[in-house]
Amino acid sequence: MxxxxxxxxxxxxxxxxxxxxxxxxxxxxxxxxxxxxxxxxxxxxxxxxxxxxxxxxxxxxxxxxxxxxxxxxxxxxxxEGGKVYFDSEWYSCNKCGCWFNHPEKGEEIKNCTLCGSNDIEQYHQGPQSGSTDDVCICPTCGFEKVHLATTPCKNEICPNCNCPMIRKDTPHNKGVKNSNCN
Amino acid sequence: MKVAITSVGNSPDAKLDSHFGRCSYFVIYDTETAATEYIPNINKENIEGCGPASVQFVASKGVKKIISGEFGAKVKAISDSLQIQLIILKDQEKTVSEIIQLLNH
Structure with missing residues (x-):
């Protein structure tokens, strides 16, 4: 959060x-x-x-x-509590070469916290909206795609054979064959 | 404001310690009074949990910023919830006195 x-x-x-x-x-x-x-x-x-x-x-x-x-x-x-982890933004300074984060939101960062230089950059992570380690797999041809949280695997359609996909390595999905998707 | 710097020795010429949880000494520097305090890291030999224990320790000293070479994932989570700023310095040849000079920009 x-x-x-x-x-x-x-x-x-x-x-x-x-x-x-x-x-x-x-x-x-x-x-x-x-x-x-x-x-x-x-x-x-x-x-x-x-x-x-x-x-x-x-x-x-x-x-x-x-x-x-x-x-x-x-x-x-x-x-109180709950299952959360806090996230803060990271910045890098081009003058002294340090990295620093910013736990207090709301305040804008203009200068390096270490050397005071204003030659700083915000570090951006790649877009990973809602992706998890889970993988969707096509039961027919084996095409794989990273599972998106909020999108059920069966709503993902395999681009090769137009099959609804299933979650990879889940026991209850093993052996599922969808014969009427071609 | 107090700043913690991880150091390999207990003198101003000692270099930055690259591991936060298992550093040899914490240098607590007060930016207002310019006082420094060298504290040996008692959690250094722990099997696990050095990082979180060290964060709790420096937080109890009133530290608001920590300067080190590397921080673990547990440290990041705890320091964010304690509102402690982490500063990663990749240049491990810097000495404690040089870092203090940088802080007094």
Missing amino acids: NNPPHFKGFRPIGLPEENNPVVINFEEYEAIRLSDFEFNGHVEAAQIMGVSRPTYTRIYESARRKVAQAFVLGKAIVF
Whole structure:
């Protein structure tokens, strides 16, 4: 995820402090941010978070239920943990040859943090939107293609024989033969 | 602001240590008071988890930037969540005093 919240949570006004706040995971926060603040569709948001579309919808659903619970019952909300890793941008300096990252978002980087030179470049990783280690394979000719999260393998069509593809090396797909695809 | 530099020895002429988790010494440099502190790395001989242990250690000293030759994947994740900036310096011939000079640009 890209943007962790820079505060720890919310408290209702005018109620004595309660001890059982609603715990919202960072991935749920990120889901609300992507969908309701940046207005992404579920498919795009799932790609940004690197999960499948159904998983994204599940996270988002859970997030909305927790927010509603906190609103209706007047509970506090705290942000905590979850299965996330934070990502920060990397820059390189052409003067002193160092690389540095930038954990605090929002502030623009103009000078090298080490030598102060303004001859810096942002490091860009290649486009890897939603790709995983999984591979889709054509059951007929064996054509392989990197699996895209959010796209079921059977929606991928083999360019050689127009077959719906299947996930490679998955036990339940072994021996699947699709005879009516040519 | 405090900056941690990994070093192979405990003098200003010592070179940068290229491994963050298994470096010999941490040099904690305070940019406001220009004070340096040399601390031996107690996690150096650990079988695993040197990196995360070292991040926790320097974070407890109030460090906001770490300068080293290389960082592991675990270190990256922890330092991002602790908002510590990582600086990778490929030039391993640089000494601690040269790096401090660069910091005082």
